[in-house]
Amino acid sequence: MDDANGLLAVEELPDGLVVAGDGGVVTLVNGVARRLLGPGAVPGRPLGQVVPLADREGRVWWDCVRPWDSLPTVTGHPERTLLLPDGAEVLVAARYVRERPLGPVARVVITVRSGQARAREDRGRAELVSTVAHELRSPLTSVKGFTATLLKRWDRFSDEQKRLMLETVEADADRVTRLITELLDTARIDSGRLAVNRVPVDLAATVDKHVAALVVSGYEPERFRVAVEGPLPELWADRDKLDQVIGNLLENALRHGEGLVTIGLRGLPDGGTALEVRDEGDGVDAEMRQRVFTKFWRSGRHGGTGLGLFIVRGLVEAHGGRISIRDGDGGGALFAVELPSGVPDLG
Secondary structure, three states: OHHHHHHHHOOOOEEEEEEEOOOOOOEEOHHHHHHHOOOOOOOOOEEEHHOOOEOOOOOHHHHOHHHHHHOOOEEEEEEEEOOOOOOOEEEEEEEEEEEEOOOOOEEEEEEEEHHHHHHHHHHHHHHHHHHHHHHHHHHHHHHHHHHHHHHHHHOOOHHHHHHHHHHHHHHHHHHHHHHHHHHHHHHHHHHOOOOOOOEEOHHHHHHHHHHHHHHOOOOOHEEEEEEEOOOOOOOOOOHHHHHHHHHHHHHHHHHOOOEEEEEEEEEEOOOEEEEEEHHHHHHHOOOOOOHHHHOOOOOOOOOOOHHHHHHHHHHHOOOOOEEEEEEOOOEEEEEEEOOOOOOOOOO
């Protein structure tokens, strides 16, 4: 990599980067670091002036760590929260570069990022814990209550009563299993570790299966309409993940929408397949349409973990597809999924 490309790559880093050479004079500051540290963050100045840091007790960080006077076995410092002179929190990590093992420090490399990122992560973790605790409490309380009652008073119940209680326990266990699956999928999406196992999928048959299951669970058959436009192209997708996409979209339409739920299927000019789920409810305001795909989004009127549509978008994008929201022709919200054919390269 030549110098020009190297400097371009440094400027494109998501975190601030400051490099100081022997003697503590700064030789490099990227754009993110200049934005976080202010106008004084320029090469040619002492490191302590370019990156003026203190801990919460007011102690100057550089007086404590003294990179060039450190023991030869010290390789740097892990990320920690420190304060700039204006009180702003920043997350700072340092690495000491030695040209030979146990030799003197030749360069100090500092990475800096806004403390707001850590605060957002902390809020996200707290909200996740709160959501999980809330969603687990109800089914686990039910499971505990019914199983304890059956164990203590088994002979007092008829077979029909026992069956009803065991069916309730099974349904609540399924709720817990689904929550755990959602949490695992969320973690995989966040970390980019979501694997897709493509096989040929009959999308129309998959949709029919989901509608039939909803009718068996108590919904009226007239609540659903499946519209297939022409022959559908061949679709290679992960069958389990596509089941999650369809199931979550139908659940969203039933929970947040009203009236008839229409599932439309058609081929796309590029060989892909379009899946559309439309309801007859109030729809989604234009300014909210991107927020519905974020973690923990809820409409305010209904429960749930707020992870369903976040997972749907992650699963669709893992297939190379995309999802969007728009108004349905007769009102309500229309969720439109476009999936590429995804045929593996067998050549």
